[in-house]
Amino acid sequence: MKLLSRAEEIILLSVVKLEENAYGISIRELIRKTTGVEWSLAQIYDPLNKLTHKGYLIKYKGRSTPERGGRHKYLYKITEEGKEALLDIRKVYENIWEKVPKNALI
Amino acid sequence: MSEPKRPPRLAEQLLRMILLKEELCEKLGDFEEGFQYELKTKRAHKACLWYWSQVLKAIPLSVKNLFYWSFSMLKNYFKIAFRHIKRHKAYSILNITGLALGMACCILILFWVQDELSTDKFHEKIDSLYVVRNIQHYGNETKEGMGSVPAFGPALKAEYPEIINTARFNNGQGEFLFTRGKTKFKELIQMADPEIFQIFTFPLIQGRIEDLFSGPNVMVLSESLADKYFGRGNPVGNIITVNEEYDFKVVGVMKDIPHNSTIRFNAWIPLEFANTVFRQDYTKTWYNLAFRTYAEVGPNFDLESFNKKILNRIRDSRPETNSEPFLYPFSQVYLQVWGRIVQIRIFTIIAFLILIIACINFMNLTTARSSQRSKEVGLRKVVGARRVQVTKQFFGESILFTFISLITALILVRILMPFFRTLTGKPLHFLSLINGPMIGGIFAVTALTGIIAGIYPALFLSSFRPAAVLKGKGISGKKGDLFRKILVVLQFSLSVILIIGTLVVFNQVKYIKNKDLGFDKEHLLYIRVEGNLRKSYASMKYELLQSPGINNVSLTTHSPTGIYNNGQDWDWEGREPNINPLVTYFGADPDFLETFQMEIAEGESFRKGTENSGSNVLINERFAEIMNLDNIIGARLSQEGLTLQVIGVVKDFHFTPLNREIGPLLLYHNPQMREYNYMFIRLKPGDIPEALAAIEKAAKKFNPGFPFEYRFLDQDYDRLYRSLEREMGIVRTFTILAILISCLGLFGLASFTAEQRTKEIGIRKVLGASISKIIFMLSKEYAKWVLIANVIAWPVAYYLMHRWLSDFPYRITLSWTIFFGTALLSVLIAQITVTFQALKAAHSDPIDSLRYE
Numbered sequence: 024m025k026l027l028s029r030a031e032e033i034i035l036l037s038v039v040k041l042e043e044n045a046y047g048i049s050i051r052e053l054i055r056k057t058t059g060v061e062w063s064l065a066q067i068y069d070p071l072n073k074l075t076h077k078g079y080l081i082k083y084k085g086r087s088t089p090e091r092g093g094r095h096k097y098l099y100k101i102t103e104e105g106k107e108a109l110l111d112i113r114k115v116y117e118n119i120w121e122k123v124p125k126n127a128l129i
Numbered sequence: 130m131s132e133p134k135r136p137p138r139l140a141e142q143l144l145r146m147i148l149l150k151e152e153l154c155e156k157l158g159d160f161e162e163g164f165q166y167e168l169k170t171k172r173a174h175k176a177c178l179w180y181w182s183q184v185l186k187a188i189p190l191s192v193k194n195l196f197y198w199s200f201s202m203l204k205n206y207f208k209i210a211f212r213h214i215k216r217h218k219a220y221s222i223l224n225i226t227g228l229a230l231g232m233a234c235c236i237l238i239l240f241w242v243q244d245e246l247s248t249d250k251f252h253e254k255i256d257s258l259y260v261v262r263n264i265q266h267y268g269n270e271t272k273e274g275m276g277s278v279p280a281f282g283p284a285l286k287a288e289y290p291e292i293i294n295t296a297r298f299n300n301g302q303g304e305f306l307f308t309r310g311k312t313k314f315k316e317l318i319q320m321a322d323p324e325i326f327q328i329f330t331f332p333l334i335q336g337r338i339e340d341l342f343s344g345p346n347v348m349v350l351s352e353s354l355a356d357k358y359f360g361r362g363n364p365v366g367n368i369i370t371v372n373e374e375y376d377f378k379v380v381g382v383m384k385d386i387p388h389n390s391t392i393r394f395n396a397w398i399p400l401e402f403a404n405t406v407f408r409q410d411y412t413k414t415w416y417n418l419a420f421r422t423y424a425e426v427g428p429n430f431d432l433e434s435f436n437k438k439i440l441n442r443i444r445d446s447r448p449e450t451n452s453e454p455f456l457y458p459f460s461q462v463y464l465q466v467w468g469r470i471v472q473i474r475i476f477t478i479i480a481f482l483i484l485i486i487a488c489i490n491f492m493n494l495t496t497a498r499s500s501q502r503s504k505e506v507g508l509r510k511v512v513g514a515r516r517v518q519v520t521k522q523f524f525g526e527s528i529l530f531t532f533i534s535l536i537t538a539l540i541l542v543r544i545l546m547p548f549f550r551t552l553t554g555k556p557l558h559f560l561s562l563i564n565g566p567m568i569g570g571i572f573a574v575t576a577l578t579g580i581i582a583g584i585y586p587a588l589f590l591s592s593f594r595p596a597a598v599l600k601g602k603g604i605s606g607k608k609g610d611l612f613r614k615i616l617v618v619l620q621f622s623l624s625v626i627l628i629i630g631t632l633v634v635f636n637q638v639k640y641i642k643n644k645d646l647g648f649d650k651e652h653l654l655y656i657r658v659e660g661n662l663r664k665s666y667a668s669m670k671y672e673l674l675q676s677p678g679i680n681n682v683s684l685t686t687h688s689p690t691g692i693y694n695n696g697q698d699w700d701w702e703g704r705e706p707n708i709n710p711l712v713t714y715f716g717a718d719p720d721f722l723e724t725f726q727m728e729i730a731e732g733e734s735f736r737k738g739t740e741n742s743g744s745n746v747l748i749n750e751r752f753a754e755i756m757n758l759d760n761i762i763g764a765r766l767s768q769e770g771l772t773l774q775v776i777g778v779v780k781d782f783h784f785t786p787l788n789r790e791i792g793p794l795l796l797y798h799n800p801q802m803r804e805y806n807y808m809f810i811r812l813k814p815g816d817i818p819e820a821l822a823a824i825e826k827a828a829k830k831f832n833p834g835f836p837f838e839y840r841f842l843d844q845d846y847d848r849l850y851r852s853l854e855r856e857m858g859i860v861r862t863f864t865i866l867a868i869l870i871s872c873l874g875l876f877g878l879a880s881f882t883a884e885q886r887t888k889e890i891g892i893r894k895v896l897g898a899s900i901s902k903i904i905f906m907l908s909k910e911y912a913k914w915v916l917i918a919n920v921i922a923w924p925v926a927y928y929l930m931h932r933w934l935s936d937f938p939y940r941i942t943l944s945w946t947i948f949f950g951t952a953l954l955s956v957l958i959a960q961i962t963v964t965f966q967a968l969k970a971a972h973s974d975p976i977d978s979l980r981y982e
Contacts, residue, residue, distance in 0.1 A: 047159035048166065064160060065187035072152075087158075090165040092135075094158030 027112050030070045031079075033058070035109055038080060038099050045099045046085065047071070071099065079105030136164045137177045140184045147191040160184070202518070203525065209505070210526045217498070220877065224494050225530060227873040228578065229537035231487020234866050235574055236542050237549050238480035240562050241859070243570075244555055245473050248389040248463040252330045254425055257293075258459035259432075261285075261422040262466070266451040267697055268709035275466070276300060276418030277454055279411065282322075288442075291427050291435065296324035297400060297412075298392070298421040301693060304657070306835055307396075308370040309358045313836055316354065318371070319394030320403055326383070328425040329392065336365045336381025345401040348377035354395045355382045373660060373834045375402075388556050391463050415447075424456060432456060451697075451709075472856060479860065482623050483867045484578060489620040490874030491527065491582035493613050496589050497881040506590055507598035519591035527583025528576075535575045552858050554851075585612070614914055617878065621918030621955060622925075624871045627864040628951045629926035630933075633943065634857050637934065640941045642850055647782025648689075648725040652812045653842040655688060656824070658805050662832040666808060669831040673810060676827075678820030680813050683724035684805040686716035689784045690845045700767050701756055710755050712793045713784065716805070719798060722779070724811045732762040732777030735798045743799040746773045750781045752793035766795075773797070786849045790938040809842070872962045875911065879963040883907060883970035890970055891978035900971045907967035908960055915959045919952040 027035065037053045038045040051067050054060065074080045085096035101109075141157070148156050160183060167176040214221040249255060261277040282295040299320035307316045323341035326333065326349070334352065341347060348369060355364045364379045371377055377398060386393050403411045426435075436455045443450060457466070464470040506519055514522075546559050589612075658666050670682045687694070694714040719735035721727075730750055746766070753761050766773045773795075781791045812820045821839070828837045883890075890903055927943060934940045 047155070048162045051163070063186040064156075064163060064183050065190045068156065068187075069190050082155075088162070090162050091158035092161045094154050094161070096158060097155035 026115065027108055028070070030066075031074055032109070032112055034067065034070045035074060035079060035101065035105055039101050039109070043098070046096050050099075074105070075099070077104075078102060079108055134165075134168055134173060134176070136161055136180045140177075140181045144184045144187070147188055202522075206522045206525045207529065209522075210529050213502075213526075217501075220494065220498060223873055223877045224491060225534050225537060227490040227494075227870050228487050228531060228534035228582070229541060230866060230870050230873075231484050231490075232531075232534055232538035232574065232578060233541040233545065234483045234863055235480045236538060236571060237545065238476050238863070239567070239570055239574070240542075240549075240557055241553055241555070242473055242477055242480075243562065243567060244389060244557060245469055246464075248469075249391055249460060251387055251389070252459075254328060254330070255460050257426050257428075257430065258328060259424045259426060259456040260459050260462055261424065261454050262457045263418070263452050263454040265418075265711075266453075267711050268705075268707045270710075272711065274418065275421055275462075277420050277422040278415050278418055278452075279420050280413055280415045281454060282420070282422040282424070285422070285424060285439075289435075289438075291430055292424050293427050294324055294328050294425040296322040296328055296423050298322075298325070298423075299400060299403065300419050300421055302394060305371050306373065306660070307358065308373060309367070312358055314357070315836070315838060316396050317394065318396045318398055320398055320400050321394075322400050325392075325397075325423070326381075328423060331383050331386065333381045333383050335363065336379075338381075340380040341399070343380070345399050345405055346375065346377050347380045347399060349381040349383055349397040350379055351383055351395045352385050355379075371398075375406075391467070418452070423459065426456075432458070476859070479627070479863055482627065483863060483870065484574065485581070486620050486623050486867055486874075487870050488578055488582040489616045490870060490877070491530070491578075492585045493616055493620075493874050494877045494881075495523075495527070495582075495586035496613060497878055499586070499590050502590055503593050503598040506593045507595040510593075510595040511599070516591045520587045523587035523590050524579075524583045527586060528579035531575050531579035531582065534578075535571070552855070552862060554855050613878065617875065617911075618914050618918045618921065620871050620874065621915050621959070622922040624864075624868050625919050625922035625951055625955055626926045626929070627860075627867050628954065629922070629947060630930060631857075631861050631864045632947050632951065633930040633934070633941070634860060636941050636947070637937065638850060638853055638857050641787040641853075641937070641939065642847070644783075644787060644939060646689075646846070647780055648727045650843045650846055652814055652817075653725070653809060654812065654824075654839050655807045655809045655842060656828060656837075656839050658684065658808055660832050660835045662808075662828075662835075665831045666805060669827050670808065672827050672830075673824060676820060676823040678813050678816055678823060679810055681720055681724040681811040683720040683809045684718045685721065685807045685809060686714075686804055688807050688845065689725075689782070689842070690849060692784050696768070698768055701758070701764055703758060704756075708755065710752070710793045712752065712795050714795050714797065715784070716797050716799065718805070721796070721798075724809050725782075726811075727782055728780045730778045730780045732775070734777055743797075744773050745776045745798070747777045747779050747796035748775055749779050749791070749794040749796070751791050752795065753778045755793055787939050788937050868958060872958060875959055875962045876966065879907075879911065879966040880969075883966045887970065887973065887978040890973070891975035894971075894975040895979070900968075903971040904964060904967040907970060908963045911959050911963045912956050915956050916952065919948075919955060923948050 033054060034050060037050045037057075041049055041053060047064060047067055050071075051062055051064065054062055054067075071080070075082055079102055080099045081102055082097050082099055085098040087093055087095045141160075144157065144160060145153065160180065163183065164176055164180045167179045171179075252258060260275060261281060262273060262275050263277060265272045265274060277297075279297065282297045286292050286295045302317040302319050304315050305318050307314055323338075325331065326338055326341060333349070335355075336349070341349065350358070350364060350369075358364065358369065359367065364382055367379050368376050369379060383397075400412050440453055440455065443453065464473070509519055509522075510516075543559050546557065550557055662669065666684060670684065673679050673682050692713050692715055695711050696714065697709055697711045699710070699712055719737045722729065722734050729747075731753075732747075734747065735745065748756075748761075748766075756764065758764050761775060761778060764775045766775065779794075779796060783791060784794065785792070810820075810824060824839065825837045828835075886907070893903060893906075926948075930943060934943070
């Protein structure tokens with residue numbers, strides 16, 4: 024089983040959370056809010072492209088807005104495979120965190 | 130608010146450049162939206178800064194992506210190339226063989242060149258070593274030589290602080306008998322200053338360097354010689370007797386001198402020894418140019434000003450001298466003074482000619498088969514490949530081919546190494562030749578081949594228009610056809626130049642070897658006059674003459690292949706003051722002319738018996754010509770109180786290799802001067818073994834201490850031309866290879882043309898054309914192009930060979946037969962190559978070729 028990378032996981036989850044409005048800028052904004060880290064646009068596109076290429080995301084054309092210089096938005100949506108991959112990685116996390124003795128990390 | 134703010138133009142342009150076309154809209158939009166968002170919260174210039182930083186941050190990732198994608202394309206290109214090789218095996222083998230042969234030739238020649246260039250470079254101090262050369266003035270003529278007078282070296286060291294050390298060699302090596310117990314052999318001895326072991330890199334593996342300075346009777350042996358006389362024992366401290374007369378103590382053993390050294394010897398004795406044998410002051414005089422002097426100089430040595438300094442010094446102290454010594458870099462001696470740079474250049478040029486021929490092959494075969502790749506190119510372009518990409522693909526393919534060829538070539542070189550060793554007479558070894566610069570050289574050659582061979586096919590194939598190609602129209606072959614023909618012509622021109630070159634060199638060498646030397650060198654053998662024979666040669670001569678197999682016997686001072694005694698300042702009545710020739714001296718007894726079968730042109734020879742006066746001399750025609758007297762017989766020649774009388778003129782004979790002109794010669798016969806070194810014996814053609822047995826018997830009787838050794842003079846003459854013949858052998862071999870490569874290409878091309886014209890041939894056959902007519906039709910075109918190649922090559926070859934020949938004073942004339950012969954030969958070779966394919970095409974059944982129409 025090939026696991027998602029941390030960046031891919033974050034992006035994928037952001038897409039899921041953003042539901043109908045997942046595109047470059049909104050994803051970046053969400054990541055800033057949740058992790059407190061400012062990602063460059065290219066840093067977002069690289070995993071986005073990879074995920075699309077792997078088939079975990081699909082890209083579709085959205086509306087155009089004036090602040091985009093009249094250009095169309097490209098929105099992202101998670102696929103069944105993408106969901107599966109997220110569930111897989113969650114299972115792995117649960118396995119890893121399981122049976123960690125209480126107070127061990129305090 | 131006024132107009133909405135736009136992101137910085139330049140940054141946007143940059144972004145457009147690094148993004149792929151299909152993602153342009155999305156990414157540009159996102160970037161701009163981000164920019165507008167920033168604008169709302171921050172000031173304009175901050176937002177611009179933000180935009181810029183975002184764009185710049187995107188660059189590394191896009192570069193990474195670019196590599197990723199080009200790599201996957203590369204994988205695809207290689208896959209296609211390998212499939213292509215597999216599918217067209219015959220074509221691929223032809224192509225790779227041609228290239229591999231060309232590269233193998235090139236690598237072998239590079240090995241040879243590297244070895245030549247490495248000559249003398251093994252000396253650690255090579256860059257600070259100089260040799261003393263001199264310019265000699267003989268009347269109007271000047272001569273440059275490597276000789277220097279004995280006293281020059283020590284004076285140089287004593288007077289000039291910039292000279293650290295000097296060492297002198299006695300010119301020439303003498304062959305002497307070595308005795309150690311029962312082991313007796315003749316060996317060559319080099320007399321030289323012990324300093325040679327300090328300034329040159331001749332490392333001692335046994336003995337101490339101080340001991341070499343301990344007196345005149347010490348000796349250093351090479352490793353192999355020490356092995357010969359002492360086996361595994363330690364030679365140091367032991368005695369070797371030379372010529373049964375002088376004892377030498379072995380004080381050291383040196384490593385064998387490597388083959389790429391201009392200074393070679395197996396046994397060394399000090400120069401001082403000459404003082405005890407020849408004359409007390411032999412190594413101290415300011416005359417006699419019998420030495421070679423080497424100097425080691427200190428740092429910051431300025432050659433030009435130093436040479437001026439010594440010239441002025443010489444002019445001040447000895448204004449009458451005709452000799453101007455100067456220092457010359459030792460590292461340049463082999464290349465410049467020995468003139469090897471010429472051969473090195475010629476060979477390098479040949480190597481690259483062969484490589485070009487091989488590249489042309491590749492170009493021809495690749496473009497000829499372009500129709501088979503046209504669909505692929507069309508499809509690639511339709512799917513979105515740009516021309517650059519297709520070009521890259523075919524470039525990559527040609528580089529792949531070159532590297533496969535390189536591996537094949539290296540295997541070939543490895544296999545051919547033993548032959549190459551015999552061919553060149555150099556102890557070259559594959560692994561020892563592979564070093565840093567060589568690997569660099571090989572890769573440079575490979576890359577160059579890949580680029581030269583690939584550039585045209587890549588540009589040609591990538592130019593196809595997809596629409597035309599995919600419709601099945603094929604490509605308009607006209608342009609490619611013409612270019613291919615030009616390439617074939619070029620290729621054959623190069624081959625023709627090589628063939629003509631080989632033929633001219635071959636004829637010249639044959640001419641030199643067979644040229645009438647002015648005497649009969651067959652059935653003439655000689656033995657050295659040494660040991661007891663020095664006293665008893667007259668009796669031995671008498672006894673030999675009784676033997677039925679022997680015609681004549683003569684005693685001489687030198688062998689005709691090695692006369693090195695000469696002098697000048699001869700005066701005669703009516704001499705022009707600016708004429709002062711360098712005259713070679715040759716001493717012989719009165720039987721000389723009959724033994725050598727030379728002829729007298731004028732006057733008479735020495736009289737047999739004792740009534741000869743020592744002042745009677747013979748001169749050769751050349752000398753007579755220089756003296757330019759009406760009455761040459763009876764003319765007097767004088768030099769420093771010595772007066773000689775010319776009694777006859779001998780017809781010119783060659784006493785130097787034929788790449789030098791015959792010079793003035795003085796033949797003397799002086800019964801008082803018993804310095805004969807050689808006994809020449811003319812055998813009756815017939816029973817030579819019997820005569821040899823008689824000579825051996827006599828030699829054992831009169832000179833029991835020395836082993837019997839003899840040599841035939843014609844072998845000595847052959848040896849003079851050995852290096853010339855060797856080079857001829859190399860040139861010939863590579864010419865044959867070049868022709869072979871050209872033929873491979875022609876073969877491939879012919880098969881391709883025949884294939885293309887299958888239908889035409891089928892129709893012609895159906896209409897009643899005979900097989901011979903079809904063969905003629907297919908092959909006449911190539912004959913035409915090969916003939917054109919000849920015509921182009923002739924003037925070039927004529928010019929080059931004319932220049933080459935002009936170095937020989939005795940040379941063949943460039944006759945038309947060579948050129949026409951070459952034309953005939955090349956057409957013949959081309960025809961044989963083409964006819965094979967033509968036959969196959971002509972015999973094919975028209976039903977097969979026409980069925981699908």
